[in-house]
Amino acid sequence: MKKILILFAHPAYQKSIINKALINGVRDLKGVTINDLYEKYPDFFIDISAEQKLLLQHDIIVWHHPFYWYSAPSIIKEWMDLVLQHGFAYGRQGRALEGKWVMSAISTGGRAEVYSKTGSNHFTVNEFLAPFNQSVSLCRMLYLPPFVTHGSHTITGSQLDGQVSAYRQLLILLRDEKLQAEDFDKIQYMNQLKATHA
Amino acid sequence: MHNQEFFLQALIYLGAAVVTVPLAKKLGLGSVLGYLLAGIIIGPFVLGWVGQADEVMHFAEFGVVLMLFIIGLELEPALLWRMRRSIFGLGGLQVLVTAIVITVIALMMNFQINRAIAIGLILALSSTAIVLQTLSEKGLLRNVAGRSAFSVLLFQDIAVIPILALLPLIATLGQPADISESTLSNLGKVAQMPGWLQLLIIFGVIAVIVFIGRFVARHIFRLIAETGLHEVFVAMALLMVIGIALVMDFIGLSPALGTFIAGVVLADSEYRHELETTIDPFKGLLLGLFFISVGASINFSLFIENPLLIVSLVLLLIVIKFTVLLILGRIFRLKKGFEFLFAFLLAQSSEFSFVLISFSKQNKLFDEYTSALLLLVVTLSMAVSPLLLIFNDKAVSPILARWQNKLEYDEVEEQENPVILAGFGRFGLVIGRILLANNFKVTILDNNPSNVEVLRNYGFKLYFGDVTRPQMLENAGIKNARMLILSMAEHDDALKVASYVREKYPHVKILARAKDIFHVFEYFKLDVRTVQREMFESASELGAKALVELGFTRYEAYRATRTFNHHEELVTSELYKHWLEDHQKFMRETQRFREQVSETLQAEKNYSIHDSECAWDVDTLKEEALSNSKKDTPDSKS
Numbered sequence: 001m002k003k004i005l006i007l008f009a010h011p012a013y014q015k016s017i018i019n020k021a022l023i024n025g026v027r028d029l030k031g032v033t034i035n036d037l038y039e040k041y042p043d044f045f046i047d048i049s050a051e052q053k054l055l056l057q058h059d060i061i062v063w064h065h066p067f068y069w070y071s072a073p074s075i076i077k078e079w080m081d082l083v084l085q086h087g088f089a090y091g092r093q094g095r096a097l098e099g100k101w102v103m104s105a106i107s108t109g110g111r112a113e114v115y116s117k118t119g120s121n122h123f124t125v126n127e128f129l130a131p132f133n134q135s136v137s138l139c140r141m142l143y144l145p146p147f148v149t150h151g152s153h154t155i156t157g158s159q160l161d162g163q164v165s166a167y168r169q170l171l172i173l174l175r176d177e178k179l180q181a182e183d184f185d186k187i188q189y190m191n192q193l194k195a196t197h198a
Numbered sequence: 199m200h201n202q203e204f205f206l207q208a209l210i211y212l213g214a215a216v217v218t219v220p221l222a223k224k225l226g227l228g229s230v231l232g233y234l235l236a237g238i239i240i241g242p243f244v245l246g247w248v249g250q251a252d253e254v255m256h257f258a259e260f261g262v263v264l265m266l267f268i269i270g271l272e273l274e275p276a277l278l279w280r281m282r283r284s285i286f287g288l289g290g291l292q293v294l295v296t297a298i299v300i301t302v303i304a305l306m307m308n309f310q311i312n313r314a315i316a317i318g319l320i321l322a323l324s325s326t327a328i329v330l331q332t333l334s335e336k337g338l339l340r341n342v343a344g345r346s347a348f349s350v351l352l353f354q355d356i357a358v359i360p361i362l363a364l365l366p367l368i369a370t371l372g373q374p375a376d377i378s379e380s381t382l383s384n385l386g387k388v389a390q391m392p393g394w395l396q397l398l399i400i401f402g403v404i405a406v407i408v409f410i411g412r413f414v415a416r417h418i419f420r421l422i423a424e425t426g427l428h429e430v431f432v433a434m435a436l437l438m439v440i441g442i443a444l445v446m447d448f449i450g451l452s453p454a455l456g457t458f459i460a461g462v463v464l465a466d467s468e469y470r471h472e473l474e475t476t477i478d479p480f481k482g483l484l485l486g487l488f489f490i491s492v493g494a495s496i497n498f499s500l501f502i503e504n505p506l507l508i509v510s511l512v513l514l515l516i517v518i519k520f521t522v523l524l525i526l527g528r529i530f531r532l533k534k535g536f537e538f539l540f541a542f543l544l545a546q547s548s549e550f551s552f553v554l555i556s557f558s559k560q561n562k563l564f565d566e567y568t569s570a571l572l573l574l575v576v577t578l579s580m581a582v583s584p585l586l587l588i589f590n591d592k593a594v595s596p597i598l599a600r601w602q603n604k605l606e607y608d609e610v611e612e613q614e615n616p617v618i619l620a621g622f623g624r625f626g627l628v629i630g631r632i633l634l635a636n637n638f639k640v641t642i643l644d645n646n647p648s649n650v651e652v653l654r655n656y657g658f659k660l661y662f663g664d665v666t667r668p669q670m671l672e673n674a675g676i677k678n679a680r681m682l683i684l685s686m687a688e689h690d691d692a693l694k695v696a697s698y699v700r701e702k703y704p705h706v707k708i709l710a711r712a713k714d715i716f717h718v719f720e721y722f723k724l725d726v727r728t729v730q731r732e733m734f735e736s737a738s739e740l741g742a743k744a745l746v747e748l749g750f751t752r753y754e755a756y757r758a759t760r761t762f763n764h765h766e767e768l769v770t771s772e773l774y775k776h777w778l779e780d781h782q783k784f785m786r787e788t789q790r791f792r793e794q795v796s797e798t799l800q801a802e803k804n805y806s807i808h809d810s811e812c813a814w815d816v817d818t819l820k821e822e823a824l825s826n827s828k829k830d831t832p833d834s835k836s
Binding site for chain 1: 750751754755819820823824
C-alpha cells in the first residue's frame, strides 16, 4: 500500500464548491494525508523541514488546487520554491524524492474544448502544466497525467458527484498499487483511466 | 604701563584657572569649585597676586547675562509657557517663604524690622551662575529637578527688580528719610518717573526686543552670514546681547532677564546653533572669571576674627534655604529623590545679593560691619554650594536609592553598538530578543532595577539608567548609534527623548512604541515615522484567532485582519491631518479615549474594512461563465 500526500491549496475555500466536494470526498481514505497549505500557512511562512518530512513519509504526491491563471495559487509556488531545496529534492546530492509519483488534481472554469490549439486558450492543459512536469522530472520523480475537472462554474450536481467518486476511485487505485507506469503512457488526463480500470 | 598691568592680571587669572579647573574636574569636584579655589589662591589672603576683585567681578557678571541668553536659546516659548506654574508658583513661594523665615530669624537676632526684611529678601535669592553652570555641566538642565531649579532662578531674576525698588523704601522705615538724589539715580533714570510710565516703558522695551528678535534679527544675521566673515557674526551677536543688557540696565530691569527673553525669541530661528556656539566661549570665560573673582573676594580676615559665628551663620542660611526648598519640592511633587537635588542645588545665596547688599549700604540700611558680614556669608554659601552637590551625589542619593531599592546608574561599556534600546520590559524584551537573535549588537537600557537584575540572571547584558538624562544617552554611545528604539512605558518621557535626539543627533533613526493614536501623532509631529502602537497589533492578532474560532479558514481570517490593519493605517493618516488642524481639541486628556474611538469610527465610514471580494471565485465571473456557456470562456479563474 502506497501512502498519498495531497498538497491542497485553495485561498477561498469558504467559497469553493468543486474543490470542497473533491477534497471532502477523499478525506476519510486510509493512507491519504491532506495537507491544506492555506490553512496551515496563512502568512505563507512555510515550515520547510516539516514539509520535507511529510514528503519523505509518502510515496505519491498530489497537488490539488484550482487552475489559477493556467497555473496554481501562489502558495503552491511558494511551497515549491522553499521545500524542493537543492541538495534535498534535486542536484547531485538531492535524491530524497527519487522515484516518487506526482500528480496534479486541478479544476478549471473553462470547458475541455477551450484547452486546445484551436480553442480560446490556445494550449492544452498538459502544455500549461509543463513547469510542474519538468520540476517533477528534475527531482527524479514521475509526473502522472493530471486529474482535471473542467467547467467548474457550469458543472451540474450529478456531474460533480461523478467527479468526486472518480477522484476517490483514482486515489484508491494509486494507493493500492493497481496502476503501473505504462498505464499512463497513452492518456491525457487521469479521468480517462476510468474506462479501463473501473 | 597700563597695558602691561592688564596683561599681567589676565595672565594670573587665566593661569590660575588653567591649573586648578582641570585638577578640580579630575577630582570630581566640578569646574565651579575649581574656579573658586583658583580665586582663593590668587586672592589677597593667600598669594595676594590680585588686589580688589570687585571690579573684575562686576565685569565678569556679564557672563551670567550671556548664560541666560544661551539658556533662552534652548527654551522654546511653548516650553516656557508650560513652565509658568513652576516659575510663579514654585519660584514665588520660594522667595516669599525663604524671605519670611530669614526675616523672622533676623528679628530674633535683634535686627530692626526694616533691616530684617532687607536681609530676608537679599538672602532668599540663589546663584544663577553657580546653579546653571553646574546643571549644564552635569547635563541636568532637562531633568525635573534642574527644570524646577531653573524656574525658581527665573522668578528670582524677575524678583530682583521689585526688590531693588523696595530697598530704598524700607530704608526710610523707622529711620529719618534719607533718600539722596544719588540713591535714586542708582535705580536708573526710569525709576524716577511715575509708576505707570515706568511700566509702559518696561513693556515697550520688551515688546521691541521681541519684535526685533522675531522679525528683524534673522534678516540681519542672514546678511552677515552671507558675507562669510565669522568674526562679524561674532561681533553682531555680542553687539546684540550687550545692547539689550544696556537697555535693560537703563530701564532698571535685570540685563540677564532681557537677554533671556531675546534668547527665547531667537530659539526657533535658523541661527540658533550658530549663536549658541558663538556666545558660548565668551560665556564660559566670563563665568570662570566671575567665579574666580568670587573666590578672590572672600574676606578671610573677617572670617578669622570670628570663625565660629561665620560658620554657624553660613550653616544656618543653608539649612533654612534647604529646608524651605525641600518642603516646596515635596508640595510641588518632584519625583522621589529629585527634591533633594533640587534643594541642594538652590541652597546658596546669589551674586545678585552682592549688588543688593552694596545698594542697601548706600541706602544706609546696613552699616559697614553688617554688610561685610553678609557679603562673607553669601560668598561662603556660594563656595560651599558645589560641595553640597557632591555631598548629595555621594552620600544622599545612594542612601535614597537604597531606600527606594534603586541602584546607581551604570556605566555603559560598549560605545559602538549600532542600536540603543531604551526600555526592556514586556515590550522591549521582544524587540531585544529579535535583534540579538539576528546578531545585532544592542545597548539595552532600563530604568527598573529589579527588572535589570532578573534579566541579567538570564544572561542579557543590560544597563540600569534613565534615558531622559542626556548624559545617559551619551554614556550609552548615542553618538555612534544608528538607531534608538524607544520601547519604554513612560510615554511622555519617550517623546521628550525623541525630540531631544532628533535635535541633537539627527543621524540617529528613531523607532518608537506608542501608547495610542495620539501618541503616534505626537511622534509624527517630531517626524518620527516608525511608530508602533503597543496594543494594536496583538489585539488584531487575537481578533484573527476569534475569526478562526467562529468558522473562518485561517487564511480568510489572516486576510480579514490584514485588511483591517491596513484600513487602520489609512484612518490613522486621515486622523493625523485632522489632528494637525485642530490640535487643541485633542489635547484634553480626559476625553482622550472617547474621542479616539469616535474619531476613528467616524473616519472609518470612508473605507471598507471587509476583505475585498478577493480575486478568487468572484460571483461575476461565475455569472459570465453561465451566460456564455455556449461560447468559449477565457479561463483565468477556476
